Amino acid sequence: MFRKSLPVRKRISFIYRTFGAPYTTLEMLDRELPPRARGTLRVNVSHAPVNPSDLIPITGSYAHRISLPAVAGYEGVGRVVEAPEALSHMVGRRVLPLRGEGTWQTYVDCPAHHAVEVPDRIPDIVAARAYINPMAAATMLRLWPARGKVVLLSGAGSSCAEHLGRWAIAHGATRVMGVYRSESRKDRLRQVGIEPIPIHDLGTISKASALADIAFDSLGGDIGTLVLEGMRGEANFVAYGLLTGKPVTTGAGVRARYHRFHMRDHFTVLAGLGMQAAFSDIWPLLEGAPPAEPRVFPAQQWQDALAEAERPGGQKPILDFSSLN
Numbered sequence: 463m464f465r466k467s468l469p470v471r472k473r474i475s476f477i478y479r480t481f482g483a484p485y486t487t488l489e490m491l492d493r494e495l496p497p498r499a500r501g502t503l504r505v506n507v508s509h510a511p512v513n514p515s516d517l518i519p520i521t522g523s524y525a526h527r528i529s530l531p532a533v534a535g536y537e538g539v540g541r542v543v544e545a546p547e548a549l550s551h552m553v554g555r556r557v558l559p560l561r562g563e564g565t566w567q568t569y570v571d572c573p574a575h576h577a578v579e580v581p582d583r584i585p586d587i588v589a590a591r592a593y594i595n596p597m598a599a600a601t602m603l604r605l606w607p608a609r610g611k612v613v614l615l616s617g618a619g620s621s622c623a624e625h626l627g628r629w630a631i632a633h634g635a636t637r638v639m640g641v642y643r644s645e646s647r648k649d650r651l652r653q654v655g656i657e658p659i660p661i662h663d664l665g666t667i668s669k670a671s672a673l674a675d676i677a678f679d680s681l682g683g684d685i686g687t688l689v690l691e692g693m694r695g696e697a698n699f700v701a702y703g704l705l706t707g708k709p710v711t712t713g714a715g716v717r718a719r720y721h722r723f724h725m726r727d728h729f730t731v732l733a734g735l736g737m738q739a740a741f742s743d744i745w746p747l748l749e750g751a752p753p754a755e756p757r758v759f760p761a762q763q764w765q766d767a768l769a770e771a772e773r774p775g776g777q778k779p780i781l782d783f784s785s786l787n
Contacts, residue, residue, distance in 0.1 A: 482520070490762075503559070510538030513771075517771065541555065623640060677698070
């Protein structure tokens with residue numbers, strides 16, 4: 463039986479004071495914990511993933527939205543160690559600490575109404591990755607349903623694209639094709655039912671674009687532009703990422719309907735419905751079709767985790783913060 467512990471006075475955090483390469487700007491610091499704000503839960507983080515969405519802000523790409531110094535990380539899982547009296551029953555429970563400070567630290571304070579309780583059947587390494595990519599994939603498939611449609615994914619080796627592909631098939635898509643960059647992703651795509659197309663095969667990409675009813679593009683750049691330009695007028699092109707670092711060109715000859723998707727634009731609606739309710743559809747999907755096995759690094763080995771995240775064909779890295787307790 464978990465019992466409430468004495469208040470923790472220190473935490474270890476990964477912070478950045480300037481924008482730049484994560485290897486050089488991130489610092490692992492032992493810091494004093496401030497008093498817990500009213501209405502928040504204090505969560506002892508056990509695991510947090512390393513995603514492009516965690517690393518790109520450190521470089522300064524979203525400098526207009528970030529106040530420095532900042533704590534890295536946008537998702538993770540942990541156990542509640544302190545709570546308001548009215549929520550004392552939450553102490554000891556596993557939650558996703560959403561919309562609090564950065565998750566790359568041993569303790570996170572998050573608004574109580576944004577903490578999502580994790581079912582016992584979901585392991586930490588799955589729960590830690592349950593927010594950014596699964597919620598984005600589920601939201602996009604609600605906005606652009608795949609039933610009876612041909613779906614094309616660019617950047618198909620990414621975690622979000624895999625969720626999109628697997629769940630599109632489960633929702634009744636007639637065909638799902640995926641453009642991949644690393645040869646190591648091909649067998650995994652076939653395994654989950656996605657037809658693999660190598661990124662250098664521009665002819666096949668063009669043919670797939672002409673067939674697609676919906677394209678979900680995480681690459682941008684030349685490949686995203688090629689897909690958009692090849693799609694029919696009644697088709698939908700959804701740009702949700704820029705893994706190449708270059709935007710899609712939307713010229714006068716484009717016939718498909720072009721959409722930009724940012725998860726942050728939909729968070730207010732989801733929060734209004736209740737985050738527990740928003741995740742009620744996510745947990746069964748993740749239980750039935752969990753993401754690819756990650757590579758877990760003790761948090762002290764964060765630089766190795768960053769290298770794995772950038773390695774072509776690398777496993778998805780997760781930081782284990784329990785090693786710091």
